[in-house]
Amino acid sequence: MIKPNKNLQVTVLSLGFFFLYAPILSLVVYSFNDSQLVTIWSKFSFRWYGELMHDDELINAAWLSLKIGLMTAFASVFIGTWAGFVLARMGRFRGFALYSAMVNAPLVIPEVIQGISLLLLFVEMAKYIGWPAERGVLTIWIGHVMLCISYVAIIVQSRIRELDTSLEDAAMDLGATPFKVFFVITLPLISQALVSGWLLSFTLSIDDLVLSAFLSGPGSTTLPLVVFSRVRLGLNPEMNALATIFITLVTIGVLTANYFMQKAERKRMAMSA
Amino acid sequence: MNTNESAQKKPASTDEKFVQVIDVVKKFDETTAVDGVSLSVARNELFALLGSSGCGKSTLLRMLAGFETITSGKILIDGEDMSRLPPYKRPVNMMFQSYALFPHMTVESNIAFGLKQEGVGKGEIAERVADALNLVQMSKYAKRKPFQLSGGQQQRAALARSLVKRPKVLLLDEPMSALDKQIRQRTQIELVNILYKVGVTCIMVTHDQEEAMTMADRLAVMSEGRIVQLGAPNEVYEYPNSKFAASFIGSTNLFAGAIVEDQPDHIYVESPDLKQRMFISHGVTGPLGMPVSISVRPERVVLSRAKPAQDTNVAVGKVVNIAYMGGYTIYHVQLESGKVVMANVSTLMFDETEPPGYDAEVYVSWGPTAGVVLTK
Numbered sequence: 001m002i003k004p005n006k007n008l009q010v011t012v013l014s015l016g017f018f019f020l021y022a023p024i025l026s027l028v029v030y031s032f033n034d035s036q037l038v039t040i041w042s043k044f045s046f047r048w049y050g051e052l053m054h055d056d057e058l059i060n061a062a063w064l065s066l067k068i069g070l071m072t073a074f075a076s077v078f079i080g081t082w083a084g085f086v087l088a089r090m091g092r093f094r095g096f097a098l099y100s101a102m103v104n105a106p107l108v109i110p111e112v113i114q115g116i117s118l119l120l121l122f123v124e125m126a127k128y129i130g131w132p133a134e135r136g137v138l139t140i141w142i143g144h145v146m147l148c149i150s151y152v153a154i155i156v157q158s159r160i161r162e163l164d165t166s167l168e169d170a171a172m173d174l175g176a177t178p179f180k181v182f183f184v185i186t187l188p189l190i191s192q193a194l195v196s197g198w199l200l201s202f203t204l205s206i207d208d209l210v211l212s213a214f215l216s217g218p219g220s221t222t223l224p225l226v227v228f229s230r231v232r233l234g235l236n237p238e239m240n241a242l243a244t245i246f247i248t249l250v251t252i253g254v255l256t257a258n259y260f261m262q263k264a265e266r267k268r269m270a271m272s273a
Numbered sequence: 274m275n276t277n278e279s280a281q282k283k284p285a286s287t288d289e290k291f292v293q294v295i296d297v298v299k300k301f302d303e304t305t306a307v308d309g310v311s312l313s314v315a316r317n318e319l320f321a322l323l324g325s326s327g328c329g330k331s332t333l334l335r336m337l338a339g340f341e342t343i344t345s346g347k348i349l350i351d352g353e354d355m356s357r358l359p360p361y362k363r364p365v366n367m368m369f370q371s372y373a374l375f376p377h378m379t380v381e382s383n384i385a386f387g388l389k390q391e392g393v394g395k396g397e398i399a400e401r402v403a404d405a406l407n408l409v410q411m412s413k414y415a416k417r418k419p420f421q422l423s424g425g426q427q428q429r430a431a432l433a434r435s436l437v438k439r440p441k442v443l444l445l446d447e448p449m450s451a452l453d454k455q456i457r458q459r460t461q462i463e464l465v466n467i468l469y470k471v472g473v474t475c476i477m478v479t480h481d482q483e484e485a486m487t488m489a490d491r492l493a494v495m496s497e498g499r500i501v502q503l504g505a506p507n508e509v510y511e512y513p514n515s516k517f518a519a520s521f522i523g524s525t526n527l528f529a530g531a532i533v534e535d536q537p538d539h540i541y542v543e544s545p546d547l548k549q550r551m552f553i554s555h556g557v558t559g560p561l562g563m564p565v566s567i568s569v570r571p572e573r574v575v576l577s578r579a580k581p582a583q584d585t586n587v588a589v590g591k592v593v594n595i596a597y598m599g600g601y602t603i604y605h606v607q608l609e610s611g612k613v614v615m616a617n618v619s620t621l622m623f624d625e626t627e628p629p630g631y632d633a634e635v636y637v638s639w640g641p642t643a644g645v646v647l648t649k
Contacts, residue, residue, distance in 0.1 A: 014346065169340055170373035172360045175390030188377045267420070 018173050024247065030242035038235045048241040058226060058242065065223040068137060072144040072205035073198045079145065080152025080197055082191075087153065088160035106150040117216030118143050122215070135217035143211040146203055152197035159193035160186070192264050199257055290349075291316040291474050292337075292442055297346030299332050299498075307334040308498035309346070314442075314491075319468060319475045321489035323482060325521075329498040331477045334444055338367045351441055361390070366440040367627060370447040372431035374419035380405070380430045381415040385436045404431040408467060421533070424452050425460060436471055443468070445477035449484055461487045482522050486510070494518050515649045521570040525568035526614050527572065527647075528567045535561055540646070542567055546612040552585035559648065566647040569605070573643035574616035576604055577636050578629060587638040591613065592631055602628070606637050 031049075035042035052058065083103050090096075122132055122139055132139055135182065167189065171181040187194075209224040216225060226238060291315040299307040308393055314320045322330040335341040335346060339360035344443050347357045355363055366387070374383050384405050406412045409429035409505045419427055428448070435443060445611055448464065449457045465488050468475050479485050481597040485492045486506040493503040494517070502518040513519035516527060528551065530544030535556065542551040542565060559565070594605035595612065602623075604616045614637050618628075629635050 031535070114617055164371055164373065166369045166371050166373040167375060169338075170367070171375070171386070172340075173338055173365075173367050174387035174434070175361045176386075177361055180390075185375060 026064045027240050028244045028247065030237060031244040033237055033240075036237070038237055040239065048237045049245075051238050052241045052245075055238065057221075058223070058238075061221050061223040061226040062136070064109035064220065068141055068144060068222060069205040071141050072148055073202040075141070075145045076152050076201040077194055077198045080149045081156045081194060082199075083149060083153040084156030085160060085186075088157045103153050104150055106147050111147070111208075111210040112145065115143065115211045118146070118211070135215055136220040139215040139217070140212050140220065140222065143215045144201075144205040144208060147208070147211060148201035151200050151204070152194075153181045153201070155193045155197045156190060159190045161258075163189055192261065195257075195261070288316040289313070291318075291351060292320075292476065293347070293349040294333070294337075294646060295347040295349070297333070297336065297343045297348065299329070299336060299341060300344045305498055307336070309425055310495075310498070310500055312493055312500065312503060314476060316472060316474055317472050319465065319477070319488060319490045321485040321492040321519075322478045323480070323485040323492050324495035325480055328495040330480075330495050331446065333495075334367075334446055334476065334478045338365055338444055339363050339590065360521070364441040365444060366438055366442075367444040367446060368428075368431050368435045368448060370450055372419075372427045372451065374427060374431055374434070377417050378417055379418055380411060380422070383419070383430060384437050385435045387434065391438065399415045399418070405437040408436070408471070409433045425456055428452065428460065432467065436467075436473065441473045441474065442472045445475060447479055448477060449481065450478070457484070458487070459482055464488065464613075479641040486522075494521055498520075509620040512645060513568060513647065516566050516568070516647055519647060524571060524615065525569065526569045528569070528612075529566060530567060532557070532559065532561055532563050532565060535559070539641070542644075546608065547588050548609065549587050550585050551644060552641050552645045553646060557646050557648075563648070567644040568647055569639050569643050569645075571603065571615040572601075573639050574614060575638050576606070576616045576618050576629070577638070578626075578633070580636055581638045583638060586641065586644070588614070589636050590632065592629055592633050592635060595631065604629075604635070606635055608637075629645075 030038060032044050033041055034045040034047055058126045087100055126132055168181050168185055171185045209228055212225055290313040294310055297307055297310050311568055332341060336343055339358060343356055348554055357459045381402055385398050386402060390404045405416055409432055411429050413456055414426060452460060461484060491505050494501045496577045502514045510522050528544040528546050530542045532540055533543045534541040537556045539554050540557055543563050572578050588608045590606040590608040592604055593607045596603040601617045606614045
């Protein structure tokens with residue numbers, strides 16, 4: 001057996017973590033820099049955080065991203081759960097393979113292609129049926145939902161597959177209609193998968209640049225779009241401040257979600273044991 | 274009084290034929306899982322469907338519960354045709370093999386679930402749940418979640434849940450398979466006691482013949498979607514009607530042979546396995562020379578060192594295997610023909626004589642009533 005070398009282990013691990021977190025750390029440090037220049041340290045200050053508070057364009061974009069993120073998360077969970085349930089439970093119906101492949105396709109199709117094809121579709125539709133009159137929140141939302149459904153469907157499908165079907169049989173045997181069984185037994189038992197799917201969709205949507213770039217219109221610029229366009233015009237420590245706020249929020253969010261999900265997972269393991 | 278009323282409304286139902294399965298067939302695409310099964314179960318009877326996996330017993334149970342549709346045939350419960358009713362409208366409850374307790378609910382709400390679906394009032398639910406918990410002695414675990422219970426406790430919670438709606442028929446799917454072997458036997462008797470106390474018609478499915486014989490009033494041995502034999506446990510054991518039934522329930526020695534002499538009160542059978550003829554003290558209805566199998570249970574076979582004073586039903590051989598079981602020992606004796614005969618020797622016997630060891634020459638013999646003639 002190969003004995004792991006303790007020193008080597010520590011070195012490799014530190015290198016790995018350094019590689020992952022050094023850029024983020026420097027970004028956080030420089031957000032508290034007073035200087036206009038991103039790379040030269042002058043003195044500690046909250047100047048850029050103050051400027052951020054008065055930057056209406058950024059704040060509006062952040063609100064818009066949040067709004068689209070929430071809308072996307074809810075819609076994706078709703079439709080994705082539906083799709084996942086059908087895939088896991090309907091057995092092999094006609095066109096099962098095609099349906100299953102089509103649900104999973106957005107995972108592997110490059111976003112650029114999805115973006116272009118949706119954009120072309122919307123343009124054509126506007127020409128013939130007059131809708132959508134202009135691109136905006138709605139079109140971005142449709143694009144994001146399209147992407148996220150696949151993730152939710154896969155998560156939900158795998159969770160439902162491992163669910164003991166006799167639980168649903170038992171509920172029906174005790175007098176609950178299939179409709180009621182789904183809401184009282186199935187949904188609570190797959191709630192964890194729904195939460196995971198929701199969080200994943202929300203993150204994907206908030207983070208998305210490519211689809212949004214194709215599908216946004218005047219007056220509907222999401223946060224990643226604003227950041228991207230500003231960076232092209234030259235770096236500004238305000239971005240560092242924004243990034244720091246985001247990292248803080250995300251860290252808190254991830255830690256809380258992890259805590260609750262681990263708790264639920266432990267419970268689930270104990271249940272199935 | 275209640276039973277009188279329903280009996281008047283539905284004259285087809287009698288206590289003898291409380292549950293009627295009439296010529297039921299179930300096909301999955303090309304395969305036939307259940308192939309023309311007919312049986313009836315009396316009110317308050319404990320009936321077992323016994324068979325190895327894939328024999329169709331579980332499919333039959335699922336058809337009784339309503340989870341599978343019937344390809345053809347009929348199922349009547351208390352005179353009422355069940356064929357068109359979905360599971361949630363049948364007066365039938367099932368205890369699942371995995372127990373299927375809802376993991377996100379307490380024991381109490383698990384048991385209350387069925388009553389809630391019925392729209393029973395809150396006060397009555399509380400009362401009936403408490404009674405059910407009391408019946409299975411689980412009152413102190415009412416607030417626990419299923420994963421906090423042991424296997425035996427989960428089983429009792431599941432039993433309470435399936436009894437609380439007072440079903441006309443209780444279905445048990447492999448009720449003991451999730452339990453450790455040590456506690457099985459005690460649990461079997463406890464379960465039967467509870468079922469008698471409530472007085473419920475019960476159909477269980479099992480692959481374990483000991484379990485079926487311990488618990489059931491009557492049992493049906495199934496194979497390849499058909500019922501091979503149906504009867505009380507001792508009937509099926511003592512008088513199997515086929516080679517399958519004889520070897521599935523308990524173990525047995527089978528001798529293939531042909532009838533060489535047929536009298537009204539006895540027959541002689543010759544088998545290539547044995548030098549001596551076999552003598553059976555009852556007649557059969559069949560022509561001379563008819564091929565038959567003779568089943569002799571190992572506990573009916575006598576093992577001796579000295580030559581027994583009989584010239585039929587006897588053979589000499591040597592001991593090839595000895596399996597000590599505690600209360601008795603199974604001797605495998607190889608005859609000159611190569612045939613191995615099993616004999617159960619009671620431990621009591623070894624108090625008197627030294628037990629024969631490996632390769633010892635011994636005689637195996639049995640009485641004129643020990644052999645059962647099987648024609649299929």
